[in-house]
Amino acid sequence: MSSNTASADTPTCLTLIGPSNFQIWKLRIMAKLWRETVLGVALGTDTCPITSLSIPGTTTTVPRNERAHRIIQDSISDALLLKTEMHTTAKDLFDALLSIHQASSLASAFYIFQQ
Structure with a gap:
């Protein structure tokens, strides 16, 4: 349950394994992306012209x-x-994960509803 990008004072993020933990993963990853000030990049809503971030404690700049x-x-x-792996932007990757898991959540809900 650890994340390589977590700093000592930042909570780690849950690992998405499938539909069973998708909803909680989605909430936690959105919170982590917001804390790291890159949520808008993943959602496609970021209109800020700043294209990179400085990592505190280093001289490294990483594109958002x-x-x-x-x-x-x-x-x-x-x-x-x-x-x-073919999704090379954060938005495409996030959208693909949402698509995969929201579709399976809907299918499960439909199946349960028919029972």
Whole structure:
């Protein structure tokens, strides 16, 4: 349940393994992306012209899309990572994960409703 991008004072993010933990993962990853000031990049709502972030305590500057993409990749299972490797932007990756899991959540709900 750890994340490579978490600092000592930042809570770690849950690893998405599938539909069973999708809803809680979605809430936690959105909170983490917001704390890291890259949520808008993943949602496609970021209109800020700043394209990179400085990492506190270092002289490193990381492009915002790359940072958001890494955070998301660090919070998904290896199987999902392989399944979504072709998505190279944070928004595309986040949208793909939403699409995969919201579709399976709807299918499960429909199945339960028919019972």
